Amino acid sequence: MLELCNISTKYGQIPMLMEVSIKVDKGEAVCLLGANGAGKTTVLKTIISMVKPIKGEVFFNGQRLDLLPSHKVIQAGIAIVPEREGLFPKLTVENNLLMGAYYEKDKQKINHRMEEVLTIFPKLKERFRRNAGTLSGGERKMLGIGRALLADPQVLLLDEPSLGLAPALVHEVYAVIERIKKEKNLAILLVEQNALKALSVVERGYALQKGGIFLEGSSAELRENKIVVESYLSSCSV
Ligand SMILES: Nc1ncnc2c1ncn2[C@@H]1O[C@H](COP(=O)(O)OP(=O)(O)OP(=O)(O)O)[C@@H](O)[C@H]1O
Ligand SMILES: [Mg+2]
Known part of the structure; x- marks a missing residue:
């Protein structure tokens, strides 16, 4: 349904995303994990055409999104909840x-x-x-x-919904994400640093480091992956 194919972006002369490929199917929830500055928000901005790729394409139901202005992307059925709402x-x-x-x-x-x-x-x-x-x-x-x-929307993009919230509120927000997932047949792309929480609601995930995808797999695979555990899970106990 939503597909990023070999996306590369730059901020000025500085390369940011490098050959990023991500897929989200209808009714599927997928997470994108990564530390500060890994490029997570840039991925979402590229999907809504606020950042234009220098290489690669973004498809939504076969339609090129990266060639559209942002408001047309929103009208096509993509909604975003930005980092600071x-x-x-x-x-x-x-x-x-x-x-x-x-x-x-x-x-x-x-x-x-x-x-x-x-x-x-x-x-x-x-x-x-x-x-x-x-x-x-x-x-x-x-x-x-x-x-x-x-x-x-047909696709919901969530940028770090747990950021800055107390643990009880993180639980509340995630309960809502779980409910939306069950009740609506949406595709969800969930960006998080809080890997443990994100992996509890999604089926699959990707991990981003310095602008490149270095891991992908099912939630169970990522939860058991040594690099993910060392990079994210140990530092996030919520
Ligand atoms: N408009 C911009 N101009 C120049 N550099 C930018 C711009 N936006 C982001 N960057 C840089 O690109 C890199 C990736 O930023 P991005 O916001 O995508 O990371 P992130 O993974 O979402 O990080 P965080 O966890 O802090 O939200 C960072 O080094 C950031 O400073
Ligand atoms: Mg961000």
């Missing part, structure tokens, strides 16, 4: 959620999606008329995910 602090929770359905003109569809999202996130229902700027870190994360779901 990218919310509008002075807008209400309701209006932040509605921004996710920006390209949908059918009011009934929007209402239906809103109901669905508020069922998944009852806290957002309580905070519906409050400004997003007044929310806690965990609530902001939920709002970021909720907004992405209002686009009714």
Whole structure:
């Protein structure tokens, strides 16, 4: 469904991604692990065409995404929850959620999606008329995910959803990811440094180091891999 084929990118003259190939099928959850600066966010930015590859292609259901402007990629059915959620602090929770359905003109569809999202996130229902700027870190994360779901995407890209959250909230966010996975037939690409948590919800994964994929395999294979254990699992106990 979503496929990156031999993607290389540069920031100015500096090479970043090198020959990165990643596949995510319909209904499948896949993680992309990597330390700080490995290039994880760059992979997501390349998928949504914010970073243009110097080599390689990105396909979505056979269509080239890297040739499209970002808003067309979003309209094609890809939604992203960025690292810092990218919310509008002075807008209400309701209006932040509605921004996710920006390209949908059918009011009934929007209402239906809103109901669905508020069922998944009852806290957002309580905070519906409050400004997003007044929310806690965990609530902001939920709002970021909720907004992405209002686009009714086929692919959900999540950039480090556990980052900066207390362990209890990390559990809550992951319970929600698990639920979305079960209830919606989405493809999920989950970017994480928290390998243990990510590997608990996905079927497969890739590990990125210095802009290149150096490992890929099933969750079980990655969990047992010595390099993964030494690089990520030992430092993440949440
Ligand atoms: N717009 C940019 N211009 C120049 N260099 C950049 C830019 N964005 C990222 N970089 C550099 O590219 C490298 C990879 O960045 P990226 O954000 O993709 O890493 P990451 O794996 O998401 O890291 P983190 O875990 O810190 O979020 C880093 O060295 C970063 O400093
Ligand atoms: Mg990042």
